[in-house]
Structure formats: C-alpha cells, structure tokens
Amino acid sequence: MNNTPNSDIRIRLGTRNSPLAMAQAIETRQRLCAAHGWAEDEVELVPVLASGDKVLDRPLAEIGGKALWTKELDQWLGDGLIDVAVHSAKDVETIRPPEFCFAAFLPRADRRDALVGAASIADIPQGAVVGTSAPRRASQLLNLRPDCRVVMFRGNVATRLAKLEAGEADVTFLAAAGLERLGQSEVGSPLAVDEWIPAAAQGVIAIECRADDEATKAALAAIDDHGTRCELEAERALLAQLGGTCHSPVAVLCQPGGEGLAMRAALFSPDGSERVEGEVLFDPLDHAPVRALAADLLARATPGIRPHFGGA
Structure with missing residues (x-):
C-alpha cells in the first residue's frame, strides 16, 4: 500500500497505457472502490509504455516474448513506484519472479476469440489472407483451413482494425473480452469454444503485487474471484508442464465440468498440419491430472509439434 506522508492515495495501480489496458485498470479501480468504500481518486492509475507496445513490426516471439508486456511494470513494482500491476493474464509469462504474487484475478469475461471479416471459420473466403501474430491462432486456423495464408498483424485493437480496413488482410482475430471492455462488442463474430479453442488465461484480468506487501494483498483479496483463480492456476500449471513459450502453438479451454473442472488442450505444429489434443476432469x-494431460500430449506430440515445447 502507498505510504507516502499526507497522501490521499491508498493504492497505486500500474498499467500499460494502451486503451484496453487502461480499461482493465479502470475496472480494477472500480471493483476496489466498491469493495472497500473508497473514493475513486484514492486509487491512482499509473500508466507505463511497455516495450511490447513500442515495436509493432515484428512478431512478439522475435523480440523478447511476453516479458515485453511485463518488464516495465515489474521494474516499477520492484522499485516501489507502484503497489499493484494490472495485466491481461494471457500476456503474463508462465514463470514469474518470486518476489511477486497474483493477489487477485477478476471474474473471467468472455473467453472466446472473435473473428473479424467473416461470420465463421467456414465462411472465410478460399485462399484468404488472415492477419495474426499469435502462434495459436495461426496454427489452429491453418489446421482447419490450410488454404488460407497468414500474415503478421500486431498492435492494439484500433490498429488491427485499421489494418484490416486498409486491406492488409481479409480477416483477423480479436479477443471478445477485449472488445467488450472497449465497448465494441458488436465487432466480429465470437467463435464457439467447442470448435475454436481459446488461449490459456484469455478473458482474465490478473492483479500482481509484491509478495511481502501484506497490506496490499489483503486489500486485493476482496476482489479475487475464486472460480477464475481455480481455472487460471490449472491453465498455468498445464503451460508450465508443457514448457510452453510465446512460440508454442497451444490452445486451452478450462471450465466447470462434472464435480470439478474440465480441461481440453490442443498442441499444433506451426503450419497447422499436425495436431494432438486431450481432455481431463479434475479437482481444482x-x-x-493436469500435469498428466500435459505429459500425455507431449508423449503423443508429432515431430512438427515437439520442438516447440520444452516440457519433460
């Protein structure tokens, strides 16, 4: 918590300064204020320009991976310039510095991808150019539609929609949760999860603080969603066991099933020609069982898939 003398600020939330990241930080502030009866101006939003937002002409995997979304916030959090870092959970590396902890996960929003430019995967025109920089989206698309051609697409929601409008691609994918948080739910067609498996942690806002900051952890506990935490911890356990990186084409769906949780996961070769998948029911x-699923997927992984995962 902020201990600045004579300050009216109770807590400082660090966030990337993109429109979506700011919307996520604003939601976090609203939930904190509602939970504790704080005034809005008692929670300060501290924007930072992340390295991942500076370089947009190359795939993320080529310039440092997911750490480019977190390293500035990590530095500020470690230095005590902010009390909390607000992240899109799917953009956070699987292995995090031990001095930080996830103190809260907000209730999961829509976990689906939205397809922009066509009503469904089947409706994408033959031989269409598809813009995406995500290995999961590219490989899963090519698995279903090998006639398509994938081109690199990076940038925030507005940038990617502008590129689509300019004809740089025929279709692209955006996270339905991000569109919802930006007030653009009418954009695109959400893809059913039984046909198109989303990314691990998609739709979740993750809130990190210093592991030794007990006051901030206690404040954030009030907005932690237990069901979302159970799903996220299981999804991150799968990724850790797979040894996945930002290069790894992996799709994961975890949701309530049976008396616990159900997980379905698929691994792909980058060109989409090879795919293995499996599913498991487990106690949160x-x-x-999640680690066993990862081991089974790796054991069945084909030569085109296995080099992209480092798990045992």
Missing part, C-alpha cells in the same frame, strides 16, 4: 485443488 489437485493439478496432478
């Missing part, structure tokens, strides 16, 4: 408090 026991990740052994």
Whole structure:
C-alpha cells in the first residue's frame, strides 16, 4: 500500500497505457472502490509504455516474448513506484519472479476469440489472407483451413482494425473480452469454444503485487474471484508442464465440468498440419491430472509439434 506522508492515495495501480489496458485498470479501480468504500481518486492509475507496445513490426516471439508486456511494470513494482500491476493474464509469462504474487484475478469475461471479416471459420473466403501474430491462432486456423495464408498483424485493437480496413488482410482475430471492455462488442463474430479453442488465461484480468506487501494483498483479496483463480492456476500449471513459450502453438479451454473442472488442450505444429489434443476432469485443488494431460500430449506430440515445447 502507498505510504507516502499526507497522501490521499491508498493504492497505486500500474498499467500499460494502451486503451484496453487502461480499461482493465479502470475496472480494477472500480471493483476496489466498491469493495472497500473508497473514493475513486484514492486509487491512482499509473500508466507505463511497455516495450511490447513500442515495436509493432515484428512478431512478439522475435523480440523478447511476453516479458515485453511485463518488464516495465515489474521494474516499477520492484522499485516501489507502484503497489499493484494490472495485466491481461494471457500476456503474463508462465514463470514469474518470486518476489511477486497474483493477489487477485477478476471474474473471467468472455473467453472466446472473435473473428473479424467473416461470420465463421467456414465462411472465410478460399485462399484468404488472415492477419495474426499469435502462434495459436495461426496454427489452429491453418489446421482447419490450410488454404488460407497468414500474415503478421500486431498492435492494439484500433490498429488491427485499421489494418484490416486498409486491406492488409481479409480477416483477423480479436479477443471478445477485449472488445467488450472497449465497448465494441458488436465487432466480429465470437467463435464457439467447442470448435475454436481459446488461449490459456484469455478473458482474465490478473492483479500482481509484491509478495511481502501484506497490506496490499489483503486489500486485493476482496476482489479475487475464486472460480477464475481455480481455472487460471490449472491453465498455468498445464503451460508450465508443457514448457510452453510465446512460440508454442497451444490452445486451452478450462471450465466447470462434472464435480470439478474440465480441461481440453490442443498442441499444433506451426503450419497447422499436425495436431494432438486431450481432455481431463479434475479437482481444482489437485493439478496432478493436469500435469498428466500435459505429459500425455507431449508423449503423443508429432515431430512438427515437439520442438516447440520444452516440457519433460
């Protein structure tokens, strides 16, 4: 918590300065204020320009991976310039510095991808150019539609929509949750999760603080969503066991099923020609079945898939 003398600020939320990241920080502030009866101006938003927002002409995997979304916030959090870092959970590396902890996950929003430029995967025109920089989206698309051609597309929502409008691609993908948070739910066609598997952690706002900051952890506990935490911890356990990186084409769906959680995961070769998948039911408090699913997927992984995962 902020201990600045004579300050009316109770807590400082660090965030990337993109429109979507700011919307996520504003939602976090609203939830904190509602939970604790704070005035809005008692929670300060501290924007930072992330390295991942500076370089947009190359795939993320080529310039440092997911750490480019977090390194500035990590630095500010470690230096005590902010009390909290607000992240899109899917943009956070699987292995995090031990001095930080996830103190809260906000309730999961829509986990689906939205297809922009066509009503469905089947409706994408033959031989269409598809813009995406995500290995999961590219490989899953090519698995279903090998006739399409993928081109690199990076930038925030507005940038990618502008590129689409300019004819740089025929279709693209955006996270339905991001569109919803920006007030643009009418954009695109959400893809059913039984046909198109989303990314691990998609639709979740993750809130990190210093592991030794007990006051901030206690404040954030009031807005932590237990069900979302159970899903996220299981999804991150799968990624850790797979040894996945930002290069790894992996799709994961985890949601309530049976008396616990159900997980479905698929691994792809980058060109989409090879695919292995599996599913498991498990108790949210026991990740052994999740790790076993990861081991099974790796054991069945084909030569085109296996080099992209480092798990044992």
